[in-house]
Amino acid sequence: MRIGRRILVTWGVSLAVLTVVASLLLHVGDAGRFAALITRADPRWLLVGAALQALTFVCIGAMWGRALARADHPQPLPRLTRLAVAKVVTDQVFPTGGIGGSVLVIRALEGRGVPRGPATAAIVVDLLSRFATYAVLLALGLAQLAAMGALRPAVVALTGTFSVIMVVTPALLLWLNRREAGAMPPFFRKIPGLRAAALAVAEAPRRIVRDLRLLAKAMGLRACVFLLQATSLGTMLAAIGQPVPVMTVLVAFLLASVAEMVAVLPGGLGTYEGAAVGILHLFGIPVATALAAVLLLRGISFWLPIPFGLWFARRALPRPG
Secondary structure: OHHHHHHHHHHHHHHHHHHHHHHHHHHHOOHHHHHHHHHOOOHHHHHHHHHHHHHHHHHHHHHHHHHHHHOOOOOOHHHHHHHHHHHHHHHHHOOOOOHHHHHHHHHHHHHOOOOHHHHHHHHHHHHHHHHHHHHHHHHHHHHHHHHHOOOOHHHHHHHHHHHHHHHHHHHHHHHHHHOOHHHOOHHHHHOHHHHHHHHHHHHOOHHHHOOHHHHHHHHHHHHHHHHHHHHHHHHHHHHOOOOOOHHHHHHHHHHHHHHHHHOOOHHHOOHHHHHHHHHHHHOOOOHHHHHHHHHHHHHHHHHOHHHHHHHHHHHHOOOOO
């Protein structure tokens, strides 16, 4: 009951933050234009964006599939794709820093005969590739902003915070993977959820976690995920009749994604929207237009997958008995 109440409170705060951010942006922009853009959005572009979002789950599943095949425990791509939807939605609906979704995937794979070590290794490789890919993309994005003279203090603060996370998290994962399962520090042993996660990382086969060729392939698939998601933002702008240069879309989506990962609220609600609209406006897009495109994107990337993800999550876990 206490956990359920905490989740409800977190979601209440998140929706309140999103409402305040959207209201402030509409106050600055043109509310009438925003409403007109939303109601007149071209459904064909919306369908294209939804299809691109669906492909991101296929890429994530393929990423896990490569790691599991490397560990001699291959799994069919359709199953891994459904698990990818379940993990993403679980991490959004139940804010546990990604632990909840990871545990779901590991338990589901164990129910299909995959040992916990290889299953955990697939998740660890995914995390390492995600941070490594974003490190490269962030460096390119900041260089682009600096070249345009658009590097603002808020952007520097955001990327600085994310850089700390980007260094500490992979270092912690690799450090835990080097230790024996019974040699966890006292801090990890005192917290049940953290202890289970640390033990699982320690059991992951090091030959999988430290395979540089596998990491490079995972980074390629993670880059595909980023490009598909960023292109979805471009399709939302196209749906409301706003042509935008490719680099603008890529940088805006990159910084919005960073804001989402830094935020403690589910799915970065409010912070993602504010960051994306702010960057698009920095590049000359009207606030009402930017907000319409971003909210349409969140509709297909955040809200639409939730019922499917919860359904897949329920079916993925092994049933008692």
